[in-house]
Amino acid sequence: MNLGLSEEQEMLKTSARDFLQKEFPKKLVRQLDESETGYSPELWRKMAELGWMGLVFPEKYGGSGGSFLDLIVLLEEMGYNILPGPFFSTVVLGGLTILSAGNEEQRNEFLPRIASGDRILTLALTEPSARYDAAAINTRATTSNGNYVINGTKLFVPDANVADYILCVTRTKEEQNPEDGITVFLVDAKSPGIECTLLKTLARDKQCEIVFDNVGVPQNNILGKPDQGWTIIKDTLQKATVAKCAEMVGSAQAALEMAVQYAKERVQFNRPIGSFQAIQHYCANMVTDVDGARFITYKAAWKVSEGLPAALDVAIAKAWTGEACSRVTLLAHQIFGAIGFTMDHDLHLYYRRAKAGEIMFGDSDTQRAIVARELGL
Amino acid sequence: MDFRFNEQELAFQREVEDFIKRELPADWTERSIYWPGGYGTLAELEEVDPIIEQFTRKLAEKGWLTISWPKEYGGAGRSHIEQAIFHERMSYYRVRGGEVATLIGGPTILHFGSDEMKKEWLPKIARGEVRFWLAYSEPNAGSDLASIQTRAVEDGDDLIINGQKIWSTAAHAAHYAWMIVRTDPDAPPHKGITLLIVDNKSLGVTIRPLTNICGFHSFNEVFFDNVRVPKKNIVGEKNKGWYYVMVALDFERLVIPMGGFKRTFEEIAQYAREAKLNGRPLSQEPLLRNKLAQIAIEIEVAYMFFWQTAWMLDRGLVPNIEASVLKLVTTELSQKLANLGMQVLGHYGPLERNSKWAPLGGRVCTGYLDCISALVGAGTSEIQRNIIAMRGLGLPRS
Ligand SMILES: Cc1cc2nc3c(=O)[nH]c(=O)nc-3n(C[C@H](O)[C@H](O)[C@H](O)COP(=O)(O)OP(=O)(O)OC[C@H]3O[C@@H](n4cnc5c(N)ncnc54)[C@H](O)[C@@H]3O)c2cc1C
Numbered sequence: 001m002n003l004g005l006s007e008e009q010e011m012l013k014t015s016a017r018d019f020l021q022k023e024f025p026k027k028l029v030r031q032l033d034e035s036e037t038g039y040s041p042e043l044w045r046k047m048a049e050l051g052w053m054g055l056v057f058p059e060k061y062g063g064s065g066g067s068f069l070d071l072i073v074l075l076e077e078m079g080y081n082i083l084p085g086p087f088f089s090t091v092v093l094g095g096l097t098i099l100s101a102g103n104e105e106q107r108n109e110f111l112p113r114i115a116s117g118d119r120i121l122t123l124a125l126t127e128p129s130a131r132y133d134a135a136a137i138n139t140r141a142t143t144s145n146g147n148y149v150i151n152g153t154k155l156f157v158p159d160a161n162v163a164d165y166i167l168c169v170t171r172t173k174e175e176q177n178p179e180d181g182i183t184v185f186l187v188d189a190k191s192p193g194i195e196c197t198l199l200k201t202l203a204r205d206k207q208c209e210i211v212f213d214n215v216g217v218p219q220n221n222i223l224g225k226p227d228q229g230w231t232i233i234k235d236t237l238q239k240a241t242v243a244k245c246a247e248m249v250g251s252a253q254a255a256l257e258m259a260v261q262y263a264k265e266r267v268q269f270n271r272p273i274g275s276f277q278a279i280q281h282y283c284a285n286m287v288t289d290v291d292g293a294r295f296i297t298y299k300a301a302w303k304v305s306e307g308l309p310a311a312l313d314v315a316i317a318k319a320w321t322g323e324a325c326s327r328v329t330l331l332a333h334q335i336f337g338a339i340g341f342t343m344d345h346d347l348h349l350y351y352r353r354a355k356a357g358e359i360m361f362g363d364s365d366t367q368r369a370i371v372a373r374e375l376g377l
Numbered sequence: 378m379d380f381r382f383n384e385q386e387l388a389f390q391r392e393v394e395d396f397i398k399r400e401l402p403a404d405w406t407e408r409s410i411y412w413p414g415g416y417g418t419l420a421e422l423e424e425v426d427p428i429i430e431q432f433t434r435k436l437a438e439k440g441w442l443t444i445s446w447p448k449e450y451g452g453a454g455r456s457h458i459e460q461a462i463f464h465e466r467m468s469y470y471r472v473r474g475g476e477v478a479t480l481i482g483g484p485t486i487l488h489f490g491s492d493e494m495k496k497e498w499l500p501k502i503a504r505g506e507v508r509f510w511l512a513y514s515e516p517n518a519g520s521d522l523a524s525i526q527t528r529a530v531e532d533g534d535d536l537i538i539n540g541q542k543i544w545s546t547a548a549h550a551a552h553y554a555w556m557i558v559r560t561d562p563d564a565p566p567h568k569g570i571t572l573l574i575v576d577n578k579s580l581g582v583t584i585r586p587l588t589n590i591c592g593f594h595s596f597n598e599v600f601f602d603n604v605r606v607p608k609k610n611i612v613g614e615k616n617k618g619w620y621y622v623m624v625a626l627d628f629e630r631l632v633i634p635m636g637g638f639k640r641t642f643e644e645i646a647q648y649a650r651e652a653k654l655n656g657r658p659l660s661q662e663p664l665l666r667n668k669l670a671q672i673a674i675e676i677e678v679a680y681m682f683f684w685q686t687a688w689m690l691d692r693g694l695v696p697n698i699e700a701s702v703l704k705l706v707t708t709e710l711s712q713k714l715a716n717l718g719m720q721v722l723g724h725y726g727p728l729e730r731n732s733k734w735a736p737l738g739g740r741v742c743t744g745y746l747d748c749i750s751a752l753v754g755a756g757t758s759e760i761q762r763n764i765i766a767m768r769g770l771g772l773p774r775s
Pocket of ligand 1: 266268269273276277278279334335336337338339341416417510511512513514515516518519520521543544545546547596750751753754755756757758759760763
C-alpha cells in the first residue's frame with residue numbers, strides 16, 4: 001500500500017496552490033462570483049498554458065497524459081482557493097466524457113481545443129425533475145431527414161451561459177428500461193432554438209436553464225452510440241461525483257484552517273477562544289470530518305483512476321463528504337461569531353459552496369441509498 | 378394543568394388574527410422574506426416599509442406594541458400569555474410585532490427605571506414613536522461583554538461618551554441607542570458599567586453600514602466622538618448597568634418568532650406534498666417523512682419552552698435560564714429548519730429570491746444564510762450552554 005501523493009502530484013499541488021493564490025485573490029473570486037460569466041478569459045488562458053485543461057488528455061490530443069488522480073489533486077487545490085469558472089464543466093463533464101465516449105474525429109476536434117483553452121463545454125443532464133437517473137430524461141431528440149431535432153428543458157446546467165458546446169442528454173426511444181433509448185449529442189451552443197437563462201444561486205455557480213426549441217443537430221454529433229448513451233453518462237457521473245468531492249475537501253480544508261487560526265488569535269475573557277473546550281471540540285470535529293472526507297475521496301478517485309468498479313466507493317465518498325463539508329463550514333461560522341456573518345468576510349463563500357456541493361450529483365441520502373443497494377440490501 | 382387557552386385568550390387570538398388579515402396586504406407573507414430565528418433578514422431593516430409603518434401605528438393605537446404593560450404607561454394591561462399569543466400569530470404571518478424599545482428597553486425600564494424615566498419614556502415607546510437599537514457589542518467585547526471599553530465621563534449634568542459599538546442591528550432605522558458604557562475603569566469590569574439611552578441625533582454619533590451575508594444592511598458600526606448625554610438618561614443607578622443588562626438580555630432572548638417556525642415548516646411540508654418523486658409525492662418518501670416529522674416534533678417542544686416563559690412572566694418571575702434554553706433551542710431549530718428546507722427543495726433550494734424557478738420566494742436560500750446569525754447574536758450558543766450549565770445547574774467554572 002502507498003497512500004501518499006507521488007512526487008509529481010506533490011509538485012502539481014504546490015504549483016497549483018501558488019498560482020491560484022497569486023492569480024485569484026479573494027477579491028477577484030468575489031468579482032467573478034458576481035459577474036455574469038464567472039470567469040476571466042485572460043486567466044483561463046494562463047491556466048491552459050500551465051497545461052491544466054489538458055492534464056488528463058493523452059499527448060496526441062494536446063494533453064499531458066496525466067491520470068484521473070492527478071486531476072483530483074488539482075481540483076482539491078481549486079476547491080482550496082474556491083476558484084470560480086467553467087473548469088469543472090469543461091474538463092470533467094465535457095472533456096472526460098468525450099475522451100471516453102467520443103470517436104477519433106470528435107476527440108481530435110474537441111480535446112486539443114479544450115486543452116488550449118479555446119473551447120468551453122458543459123453537460124446538460126438534469127431537467128426540472130432535478131434528478132440524476134435515466135428516467136428523468138424527457139428532453140426528446142427525433143430524427144428528421146437523417147439529422148436530429150432536440151426539444152425540451154434542461155435545468156441546473158452549470159456554465160451553459162459561457163459554453164461553446166453543450167453535451168445534451170436526450171431521450172431518443174421509449175423503452176421498458178429507462179436507461180435504454182438515451183442519446184448524447186454534442187450541440188453547438190449557438191444553434192438557433194437554444195435559449196439560455198442564468199439562474200441566481202447560493203454559490204453563484206452559474207447554473208442555467210436551457211430551453212431547446214427545435215434545435216437541429218447533425219447525426220455526426222452523436223457521442224457514442226445512439227440509444228445507448230446512458231452508460232456514458234453513468235461513467236461521467238461517477239467521475240464528476242468524485243471530482244466534486246475533491247473540490248469540496250479542498251474548500252473545507254481552507255475553512256478549517258481559517259477557523260483554527262482565528263481560534264488561536266481571537267481573545268475573549270482574556271484568553272484565546274481556542275482555549276475553550278467547546279471550541280477545541282469543534283476544531284477536532286472539523287479536522288476529523290475533513291480528513292475522513294479526503295481519505296475516502298482519494299480511495300474512490302484511485303479506483304476510478306485505475307478503472308476498477310467504483311460505484312460503492314464513490315457513493316460512500318459523496319455521502320460522507322457532502323455532509324461533512326457542510327458541517328465544517330457551519331462550525332467555522334460558529335467559531336468566527338459575528339464577523340463571519342458579514343459579506344466582507346470570506347467564510348460565507350465556503351459555506352455557500354459547501355451546500356451547493358452537497359446537493360450536486362445527489363445529496364447524502366441519495367448516496368446512502370446507492371450504498372445500500374451496492375451492499376445488496 | 379390545562380394546556381388549552383381560556384375563553385379570553387381564545388377571543389384575543391381571533392382578534393389578533395382578524396386584525397392581521399384585515400390590515401396587512403394579502404401578499405405580505407409572500408413578500409416578507411423574514412426567516413424564523415434569523416437576525417439578518419428583518420424586512421423593515423432594508424428600508425422602513427411604509428406598509429409596516431402604517432401597520433405599526435395601528436398596533437400602537439390598540440396598545441398592542443406593549444400588550445403586557447400596565448395601562449398607565451400605554452400598555453394593554455394584558456397577560457404575558459396574551460402577549461405571547463400576539464407574537465406567535467404575528468410571526469406566523471411574517472410580520473414583527475415589536476422592536477428593541479417595546480420588547481427589551483421598555484420592559485427593563487419597567488423593572489429598574491425611576492418613576493421619572495418611566496413617565497418620560499414608556500408612553501412614547503408604547504405609542505411606537507421611538508425605536509431603540511442595542512449598543513452592547515464592541516470589536517473586542519462580544520461574548521465577553523463585560524470587557525467593553527467605550528468610556529463615559531461626567532461633566533456637570535452630562536456624560537461624555539467616546540468609543541465604538543459594532544453589530545448594531547437597525548441602528549440606522551432607530552432613534553436611540555440602548556447603550557452600555559464604562560463609567561468606572563478602576564472597578565472590577567462588571568461593577569463599572571452604566572446603562573443609558575443615547576439619541577442617535579447627538580453630535581458626534583456616526584453610523585456606518587455593514588452588509589450581512591444575506592446581502593442586507595441589517596447591522597452597523599457606530600462611533601461615538603465626545604457625545605454628550607444628559608445624566609437623566611441613565612437607567613437605574615450609575616455603575617449598576619451590568620445587572621440591568623443581564624435582565625435586558627433575558628428579555629431579548631424571549632423574543633422568539635414562534636409562529637414563524639410553524640409557518641415555514643408548513644410551507645416546506647406543503648412543498649413536499651406537491652413535489653413528485655417517481656410519480657409519488659415527495660412527502661411519501663420514508664426518509665424525508667421521517668425528517669419532516671422530526672422537525673415537527675422539535676417545533677412542538679420549542680412551543681412548550683415558549684409558553685413556559687410567558688407563563689413564568691405572568692407569575693412575576695423573569696425567565697433567566699429558561700430564556701437561554703428557549704433561545705438556544707429555537708435558534709438551533711432555525712438552522713435545522715433551513716437544512717430541512719434545502720433537502721426537500723433539493724436542487725431548487727439554492728435558487729435565490731428573484732431568480733427564475735425559485736420556490737417559496739427563495740426564502741429557504743436566504744434562510745440558509747440567515748440561520749447562522751442567531752446562533753451567534755444575543756449571546757452565542759456556547760454562551761447559552763455555559764449559562765445553562767453554570768448558572769442553571771451550578772456546575773463549576775472552568
Ligand atoms: C446578526 C447579528 C446581529 C447582532 N446584533 C447586535 C446588536 O444589535 N447589538 C449588539 O450589541 N450586538 C449585536 N450582535 C453581536 C452579538 O451579540 C455578538 O456577536 C455575540 O455576543 C458574540 O460575540 P462575537 O461575535 O464577538 O464572537 P466572540 O465572542 O469572539 O466568539 C467567538 C467564538 O468563541 C466562542 N466563545 C467565546 N467565549 C466563550 C466561552 N467562554 N466558552 C465557549 N465558547 C466561547 C463563541 O461562542 C464563538 O463561537 C449581533 C450579532 C449578529 C451575528
